[in-house]
Amino acid sequence: MTRFLLRRLGSAVVLILILSAVIFLLQSVSTADPVKAYLGANASPAAVAAARQSLGLDDPLPVRYVDFLTNLVQGDLGVSYRTHRPVVTDLQAFLPATMELVLWSFVIAVLLGGLFAVSGALRWRGSSIFRGPLLVLATAPPFLLALGGIVLFYAQLHILPANGRGPGETGPTGFLLIDTLVAGDPAGFASAAQHLLLPAVVLAIAPAIAIGRIMRSSLTNTLGADYVRTAESKGLTPFRVLGRHVVRNSLGPGLSMAGLQLGFMFAGVVVVEQIFSWPGIGNYLAASIPTSDFPAIAAVTLVLGTIYIVANALVDVLQAVADPRLSA
Secondary structure, eight states: OHHHHHHHHHHHHHHHHHHHHHHHHHHHHOSSOHHHHHHOTTOOHHHHHHHHHHTTTTSOHHHHHHHHHHHHHTTOOOBOTTTOSBHHHHHHHHHHHHHHHHHHHHHHHHHHHHHHHHHHHTTOTTTHHHHHHHHHHHTSOHHHHHHHHIIIIIIISOOSOSSSOSSSOOOSSSOHHHHHHHTTOHHHHHHHHHHHHHHHHHHHHHHHHHHHHHHHHHHHHHHTSHHHHHHHHTTOOHHHHIIIIIHHHHHHHHHHHHHHHHHHHHHHHHHHHHHTTOOSHHHHHHHHTTTTOHHHHHHHHHHHHHHHHHHHHHHHHHHHHHOGGGGO
16 A cells, blocks of 8 residues: 555656646747736837846746746746736635635535435436436536526526625635634625535536446446345345445445546636636636736646646545555
8 A cells, every 4th residue: 555655646746747847838839928918018128128037038948947847846836927926825815715616516516426326326216306407407518507507596586696705805714614604604604605506516517427427337336246135135224235335345436537527627617717706716817818927827727737636646545445456
């Protein structure tokens, strides 16, 4: 297990280094002029030349990449050309909102996917009433689900807000649900939950179906195993058989799909945040692209890519814990 963990950690580090190199090369070959984004289109030639020198854009490519890696290791992601603030400061302001949205969306996706899988594998009576609409909703793109949700729950039913995050001030964690609970603010908690619910469900629908389908197939195969039939012949209830004999042996494929879907959620959050005016890094990235704000774009891409790599590494570890044979 120790060798497996070291191998998985090493591969994750290598992937992050490759990701950083790709991001740097894409930034270097771009035809957009970062100096104009930094100074504005009307800057004088002297100001442009001085800015290129101060930003290190006239240095050879290998020197710039070494500087990029050195700053990255030190936690320096540069200064945003658009906001003129350190990118780290911007990420500290926007990342908690995205993390809260994606994490709650992931919880919803796992719960819906688990219910979809168990109800299908055990053939619960009436489960098609739940599974059918979920399958239909999963075929729609997230932006269409978001717009439909806003029309239905905001414009027609008036029960959920259409945009924003709720209370204006965040606490020490940056997670509004936690901060409002800690502060003893039930009204703020209710508002934050209402603002979070619709975008979280929209982001969770497609991953829930992906996780649920894989888990249902795995559960169905395991339910047909000899040891499960033996447990059933001993008079154990279906829930006891499921809990004691089926779930652990069926977790591997579901965990793999959950890790992939978590990474896809961080990629899809950009669209959802724009539609719901959610103040996260998706909106930050969308505002940075038109202005060729390379430090901000590179930082957000690197953060999202690193989260994806780390999430999949954790999934591999969890799979090895569930089935030690995988760490051999």
